[in-house]
Amino acid sequence: MSVVTNTTTIGAIEAPSRRNTELLLLAFAVVIPIFAYANVGLSIHGELPPGMLVYGLGFAVLAGIAHLVVRRFAKYADPLLLPIATLLNGLGVVLIWRLDQSERLRTLAKRSFGVFTESAPRQMMYTGLAIALFSVVLLVLKDHRVLQRFTYISMAGALVLLILPVIPGLGADVFGAKIWISVGGFSIQPGEFAKIVIAIFFAGYLMVKRDALALASRRFMGLYLPRGRDLGPILMIWAMSLLVLVFENDLGTSLLFFGMFVIMLYVATERTSWIVIGLLMSVGGATVVGMTASHVKVRVTAWLDPFACYSTSGACEQVGQSIMSFGSGGVLGTGWGQGNSDLIGFAANSDFIFSTVGEELGLTGVMAFLLLYGLIIERGVRTALAARDPFGKLFAIGLSGAFALQIFVVAGGVMGLIPLTGMTMPFLASGGSSVLANWVLIAILIRISDTARRPAPAPAPSPDSEMTQVVRPS
Amino acid sequence: MNKPLRRISLFCGLLVLALLIRTNWLQYVQAEELSTRKENRRVQIAQYATERGNIIVGGQPITGSAVTDGSDFKFKRTYLDGPLWAPVTGYASQAFGSTQLEKIDDGILTGNDDRLFFDRTIGMFTGEKKQGGNVITTLNAAAQKAAFTSLGDKKGAVAAIDPRTGAILALASTPSYDPSTFAGNSKNDEKAWRTLNDSADKNLVNRALRETYPPGSTFKVVTTAAALEHGVVSDINTPTDTPEPYILPGTKTPMVNHATGCEKASLLYALQVSCNSVFAHMGDKVGRDGMVETAQKFGFNSTIDTPVRAFASVYDKTMGKDGNALSSIGQFNTAATPLQMAMVTAAIANDGKLMKPYMVEQLTAPNLDTIEKHEPQEMSRPLSAANAQKVQQMMVNVVENGTGTSAKIKNVKVGGKTGTAQHGEKNAKRPYAWFISYAELPDGSSPVAVAVVIEDSDVKDREDITGGGLAAPVAKAVMEAVLKNKG
Numbered sequence: 001m002s003v004v005t006n007t008t009t010i011g012a013i014e015a016p017s018r019r020n021t022e023l024l025l026l027a028f029a030v031v032i033p034i035f036a037y038a039n040v041g042l043s044i045h046g047e048l049p050p051g052m053l054v055y056g057l058g059f060a061v062l063a064g065i066a067h068l069v070v071r072r073f074a075k076y077a078d079p080l081l082l083p084i085a086t087l088l089n090g091l092g093v094v095l096i097w098r099l100d101q102s103e104r105l106r107t108l109a110k111r112s113f114g115v116f117t118e119s120a121p122r123q124m125m126y127t128g129l130a131i132a133l134f135s136v137v138l139l140v141l142k143d144h145r146v147l148q149r150f151t152y153i154s155m156a157g158a159l160v161l162l163i164l165p166v167i168p169g170l171g172a173d174v175f176g177a178k179i180w181i182s183v184g185g186f187s188i189q190p191g192e193f194a195k196i197v198i199a200i201f202f203a204g205y206l207m208v209k210r211d212a213l214a215l216a217s218r219r220f221m222g223l224y225l226p227r228g229r230d231l232g233p234i235l236m237i238w239a240m241s242l243l244v245l246v247f248e249n250d251l252g253t254s255l256l257f258f259g260m261f262v263i264m265l266y267v268a269t270e271r272t273s274w275i276v277i278g279l280l281m282s283v284g285g286a287t288v289v290g291m292t293a294s295h296v297k298v299r300v301t302a303w304l305d306p307f308a309c310y311s312t313s314g315a316c317e318q319v320g321q322s323i324m325s326f327g328s329g330g331v332l333g334t335g336w337g338q339g340n341s342d343l344i345g346f347a348a349n350s351d352f353i354f355s356t357v358g359e360e361l362g363l364t365g366v367m368a369f370l371l372l373y374g375l376i377i378e379r380g381v382r383t384a385l386a387a388r389d390p391f392g393k394l395f396a397i398g399l400s401g402a403f404a405l406q407i408f409v410v411a412g413g414v415m416g417l418i419p420l421t422g423m424t425m426p427f428l429a430s431g432g433s434s435v436l437a438n439w440v441l442i443a444i445l446i447r448i449s450d451t452a453r454r455p456a457p458a459p460a461p462s463p464d465s466e467m468t469q470v471v472r473p474s
Numbered sequence: 475m476n477k478p479l480r481r482i483s484l485f486c487g488l489l490v491l492a493l494l495i496r497t498n499w500l501q502y503v504q505a506e507e508l509s510t511r512k513e514n515r516r517v518q519i520a521q522y523a524t525e526r527g528n529i530i531v532g533g534q535p536i537t538g539s540a541v542t543d544g545s546d547f548k549f550k551r552t553y554l555d556g557p558l559w560a561p562v563t564g565y566a567s568q569a570f571g572s573t574q575l576e577k578i579d580d581g582i583l584t585g586n587d588d589r590l591f592f593d594r595t596i597g598m599f600t601g602e603k604k605q606g607g608n609v610i611t612t613l614n615a616a617a618q619k620a621a622f623t624s625l626g627d628k629k630g631a632v633a634a635i636d637p638r639t640g641a642i643l644a645l646a647s648t649p650s651y652d653p654s655t656f657a658g659n660s661k662n663d664e665k666a667w668r669t670l671n672d673s674a675d676k677n678l679v680n681r682a683l684r685e686t687y688p689p690g691s692t693f694k695v696v697t698t699a700a701a702l703e704h705g706v707v708s709d710i711n712t713p714t715d716t717p718e719p720y721i722l723p724g725t726k727t728p729m730v731n732h733a734t735g736c737e738k739a740s741l742l743y744a745l746q747v748s749c750n751s752v753f754a755h756m757g758d759k760v761g762r763d764g765m766v767e768t769a770q771k772f773g774f775n776s777t778i779d780t781p782v783r784a785f786a787s788v789y790d791k792t793m794g795k796d797g798n799a800l801s802s803i804g805q806f807n808t809a810a811t812p813l814q815m816a817m818v819t820a821a822i823a824n825d826g827k828l829m830k831p832y833m834v835e836q837l838t839a840p841n842l843d844t845i846e847k848h849e850p851q852e853m854s855r856p857l858s859a860a861n862a863q864k865v866q867q868m869m870v871n872v873v874e875n876g877t878g879t880s881a882k883i884k885n886v887k888v889g890g891k892t893g894t895a896q897h898g899e900k901n902a903k904r905p906y907a908w909f910i911s912y913a914e915l916p917d918g919s920s921p922v923a924v925a926v927v928i929e930d931s932d933v934k935d936r937e938d939i940t941g942g943g944l945a946a947p948v949a950k951a952v953m954e955a956v957l958k959n960k961g
Contacts, residue, residue: 103546104546263482263485266478266481266482267475267478267479267482268475270475270477270478307511307513310513320513323500323508324508324509324511324513324514324516326497326500326501326508327500327501327504327505327506327507327508327509327511327514328505328508328509328514328516329501329505330501330502330505330509331501331502331505340515340516340519340546343515343516358497358500358501362501363497363498363501363502366497366501367494367497367498370490370493370494370497371490373490374486374487374490377486377490378483378486378487381479381482381483381486384479385476385479385480385483390475393475393479394475397479397482400486401482401486404485404486404489404490405489407489407490407493408489408490408492408493411493412492412493412496415493415496415497415500416496416500417492417493417496
């Protein structure tokens with residue numbers, strides 16, 4: 001085995017680009033949401049939904065464009081990332097459209113805001129924009145290592161993005177969380193973009209400082225403890241996360257940033273001590289905040305026993321409703337359009353969209369979705385393993401790790417595994433920022449994987465014009 | 475850097491694994507519990523998602539379903555003549571739950587019953603909508619209407635049974651309520667529900683099954699049965715050894731008689747004019763335990779599922795001798811539901827054989843297949859056929875010559891007994907007027923036994939005659955309706 005592997009790297013034998021595999025998978029990723037759309041229409045209205053052909057074709061064209069861009073500009077990219085993202089995004093739009101049809105949510109919106117607006121068309125528009133942004137990233141970013149130059153600019157950028165929602169007049173307080181800003185009628189969640197920008201900073205910074213952080217250390221109880229002065233960066237990030245938590249009431253983003261940093265720090269230094277320190281710091285921070293901040297306390301109570309405080313607390317009712325949604329779905333689910341996950345009320349199509357998956361697609365559907373997310377993470381980690389440069393490695397693992405943490409925090413929250421945090425399920429939840437940011441994330445992973453899998457340039461033809469003799473056993 | 479990368483990869487895998495385990499826990503292990511929790515509105519939504527099956531009387535549905543708008547409950551229960559049938563149907567309200575037949579047979583009515591599994595499975599393939607089955611009752615529409623209309627504005631209840639089978643023919647309670655008024659979950663429904671709940675008249679109480687009244691003199695037929703069965707008396711025409719005045723055992727209180735000629739009166743005469751002293755004396759001679767035994771054979775001291783549960787009527791098992799003597803004329807702690815007194819009458823009319831009362835004849839699937847059919851069951855034999863015929867003779871005598879003449883029906887032999895039960899502190903409240911009776915066919919069997927109770931009989935004269943004056947015409951109307959519409 002090892003012999004064969006070695007020979008293939010020596011020779012200029014073309015590595016398969018896997019673009020056709022991607023195209024085939026993409027065809028499924030387009031067809032499945034279209035069937036789902038038809039299914040919802042049939043079960044709710046008893047007829048095929050309007051514009052099936054137009055929407056189906058539109059979706060196929062978007063996926064086709066994305067594929068062509070990848071084929072042209074990232075030929076050796078990982079073939080799974082694009083189809084999975086497309087499938088999740090497509091099903092997300094169908095889920096949102098299904099919740100748009102809910103009489104209960106319409107009435108609720110009319111009673112609260114006086115007007116009900118459908119979310120699916122907007123989500124479709126954002127998907128289009130996101131695919132465009134995806135293409136632009138692949139077109140412009142020929143090599144991810146270029147981003148290394150923007151290490152410190154990224155840090156500044158990320159800080160600005162994080163601070164924006166707190167600025168009076170710009171930030172918008174929605175259901176207690178200050179994570180939105182409104183610009184010209186659009187709500188933007190800067191945190192979603194900050195996730196990517198800050199990964200650039202972490203990767204660039206750690207690549208430079210990894211030796212100092214890894215080697216200068218003292219041994220204590222089997223652990224290599226860093227010097228006090230090297231603790232600076234992690235302390236700063238920790239403080240920043242806590243500030244985000246305290247000022248923006250956003251437990252999720254705070255956890256996400258800190259977790260991402262610890263993961264990247266560990267990968268960069270190969271020192272287990274960083275994990276221990278990181279865990280201790282997050283447990284400490286969480287305990288202090290959990291005991292003092294009232295909105296966190298409420299969520300912890302709701303997590304411990306949602307039915308004990310069901311009728312008295314809105315947070316408990318939300319979690320209880322979500323859990324009952326999952327339970328009522330059972331193994332096979334009620335089928336598209338036939339559940340009552342809209343009982344959750346507000347945020348049914350954003351933070352709680354996974355509960356609709358739970359009820360209507362059942363245990364089977366939820367496991368399928370979790371495995372799809374798991375595959376994206378796995379492809380991301382694999383990209384990090386395959387990447388040849390440390391910056392690419394760190395960048396890829398940072399993005400994949402953050403993605404994994406986000407899935408865990410959101411799905412775990414709506415399933416009552418951990419306290420609920422206000423974050424959105426990537427690709428599924430309604431919201432432009434989330435869709436745009438996650439497509440950028442996929443574009444970057446595709447770019448890194450393309451660089452990683454691209455075969456080394458063929459050696460210049462030898463003037464001897466003699467091929468190296470390949471010795472084959474038998 | 476690849477070693478930590480692999481570890482991170484493992485860590486991410488564990489995160490996803492934790493989620494997978496959690497979803498299996500929620501959606502498989504706990505699915506049943508979560509999907510049936512009381513907080514889970516889906517339970518009610520499913521209950522009203524399809525057209526409910528109907529409750530049927532004499533081939534005609536007395537219920538229906540209506541589509542509701544602006545609610546997550548698709549169908550709402552409607553009642554064709556709500557107040558008339560409320561004591562039978564109970565209610566099925568989207569907001570306030572359900573009771574009685576609507577609750578007990580909810581599985582059949584919604585189509586969720588396990589016995590309808592095949593219908594549902596077949597429906598799944600043929601694409602037919604899930605339908606509810608029907609509940610076919612034993613009630614007699616004419617008798618029910620007669621009972622309800624003749625009770626009129628008075629507060630009271632009627633229970634009528636076919637003595638031969640135990641089938642319940644009429645079950646009326648007034649003042650009644652219309653379950654349609656709060657079947658939905660709108661503001662109006664809530665208002666109607668509040669009003670009914672706050673009403674001093676206790677409209678929602680099913681007086682025929684779930685209210686116990688002191689049975690007064692109607693209980694004397696039970697005492698008669700006990701005296702005959704326990705050999706205290708063997709001939710109803712022989713004078714008894716009752717003194718006048720009769721002093722309650724262990725006390726110095728004389729028993730007041732409203733009738734004359736009670737001293738040493740025969741049972742036949744004593745029942746005809748309703749002597750208190752004679753029956754108190756007989757009850758004392760039978761003894762408490764003997765009285766309890768006979769009363770329990772008639773159904774006292776236990777609940778009865780028709781399948782709607784009727785409260786247990788009471789004959790005190792621990793009272794002293796004086797209490798027992800008073801109880802033998804239906805006072806003291808003795809209390810009976812109208813259904814219980816109808817059962818007493820039915821057992822006597824059916825020659826001593828008490829049939830278990832029931833109101834559901836059949837449960838049918840949506841395609842009208844029978845799922846369950848009730849077979850008449852014997853419940854007990856409180857008295858022998860010979861003794862039963864003696865009591866029958868006495869009861870016929872009451873209607874022919876005694877206090878119950880207003881229940882006479884032309885060309886039909888009717889047996890009955892009046893009752894006026896005093897209650898309240900020092901018997902200050904208005905008495906309850908009772909009448910129990912049965913009608914006899916030429917072959918000696920009886921198609922109907924009735925018990926009527928009227929509360930707050932607005933009559934100043936507290937003579938025993940009130941039962942005959944107020945309640946007997948109601949019983950007569952019910953008996954006539956059954957005789958005319960035998961079905």
